[in-house]
Amino acid sequence: MNSHEPAASFLRDLRPGDWLTLLAGGLFIILLTDKVWNGGIADTAVIRSGGKVFSAVPLSRDQQIEVPGPLGTSIITIEKGKARISSDPSPRQYCVRQGWLEQSGEIAICLPNEVSVELTGGQKKYDSLNY
Amino acid sequence: MTTIRLETSVEDHHLAKMAAVALGLTVLENAIPSPLPGVKPGLANIITLIVLARFGWRAAAWVSLLRVVAGSLLFGNFLAPGFFLSLSGALCSLAVLAFAIHLPQRLFGPVTHSVLASFAHISGQMTVVYLWLIPHSGIAYLIPFFATAALVFGTVNGLVAARFMDNGDKQLLESKT
Numbered sequence: 660m661n662s663h664e665p666a667a668s669f670l671r672d673l674r675p676g677d678w679l680t681l682l683a684g685g686l687f688i689i690l691l692t693d694k695v696w697n698g699g700i701a702d703t704a705v706i707r708s709g710g711k712v713f714s715a716v717p718l719s720r721d722q723q724i725e726v727p728g729p730l731g732t733s734i735i736t737i738e739k740g741k742a743r744i745s746s747d748p749s750p751r752q753y754c755v756r757q758g759w760l761e762q763s764g765e766i767a768i769c770l771p772n773e774v775s776v777e778l779t780g781g782q783k784k785y786d787s788l789n790y
Numbered sequence: 791m792t793t794i795r796l797e798t799s800v801e802d803h804h805l806a807k808m809a810a811v812a813l814g815l816t817v818l819e820n821a822i823p824s825p826l827p828g829v830k831p832g833l834a835n836i837i838t839l840i841v842l843a844r845f846g847w848r849a850a851a852w853v854s855l856l857r858v859v860a861g862s863l864l865f866g867n868f869l870a871p872g873f874f875l876s877l878s879g880a881l882c883s884l885a886v887l888a889f890a891i892h893l894p895q896r897l898f899g900p901v902t903h904s905v906l907a908s909f910a911h912i913s914g915q916m917t918v919v920y921l922w923l924i925p926h927s928g929i930a931y932l933i934p935f936f937a938t939a940a941l942v943f944g945t946v947n948g949l950v951a952a953r954f955m956d957n958g959d960k961q962l963l964e965s966k967t
Contacts, residue, residue, distance in 0.1 A: 669949050669952075669953065672899065672900075672901065672948075672949050672952035672953055672956065673899070673901055673949075673952075674896065674897055674898060674899040674901075674902075675897050676893065676894070676897030676898035676899075676902055677897075677898060677899055677901040677902045677905075677948075679897075680898070680901065680902040680905050680906065681901070681905065681941070681945060684905050684909065684941045684944075685941065687909075687937070688934065688937045688938055688941060691933060691934060691937055692933075692934040692937075695930050695931060695933050695934060696931070696934065
């Protein structure tokens with residue numbers, strides 16, 4: 660082997676089909692990653708109160724929804740295909756601080772007020788997510 | 791005094807030597823720290839690839855499986871989970887290689903063999919991990935890391951094997967026989 664050979668000399672070890680394999684492998688990984696890491700595009704917010712479905716609203720229309728619970732009223736905001744709980748009477752405010760939900764399968768739960776918002780649509784990847 | 795004597799052929803010796811080289815690479819590789827458990831370069835597979843190209847699938851299977859069993863004895867994890875992970879990976883790789891060697895040689899070389907085998911390897915391992923060790927769909931989250939590692943290391947190992955066979959695999963193999 661000529662030691663002055665450029666580093667690119669390994670290219671001659673790649674046969675035409677090998678390039679094809681590498682390309683296919685790369686594409687496969689991209690598809691796989693997309694499938695595994697993205698729960699799919701959410702299109703609906705399912706709002707539950709006291710364990711029962713309070714309403715299921717499309718994410719396409721911006722709106723605010725007031726949901727009654729045992730402690731008071733939770734306000735759910737839907738904007739630009741995302742949803743969040745913008746106001747809630749629960750003491751620790753976990754669900755409010757969770758912020759915007761974007762992907763299918765994401766869920767915000769206000770346990771004390773028994774209100775939850777879950778995004779659905781596309782392929783649901785998780786049964787639940789916790790933080 | 792009786793001595794037990796196994797009749798061994800020249801081919802047996804050759805396979806054993808190849809497996810020993812693969813074993814050496816396995817030991818070497820274990821000294822390399824890994825960012826994620828299970829992500830390893832799989833250097834020993836360079837030997838499997840060379841044996842596959844030169845002596846066929848049967849010889850490659852022997853070398854690969856000898857390496858797995860002897861390696862587990864060396865590291866003390868024979869019949870432990872790590873051993874079954876290695877074994878499942880090796881078996882899946884060999885199964886895929888049995889098909890891959892029938893691809894037209896002019897178009898598909900060691901790099902293709904290596905990449906296909908490493909994908910098969912990680913698929914086999916993930917299956918065992920899921921069915922036996924961690925039956926939780928959360929491990930799916932790690933698949934992209936493993937798949938990327940498989941592609942990268944598969945390519946590198948394939949290139950190394952191809953380079954060995956370009957220059958001096960005759961020296962390599964014959965000096966050992």
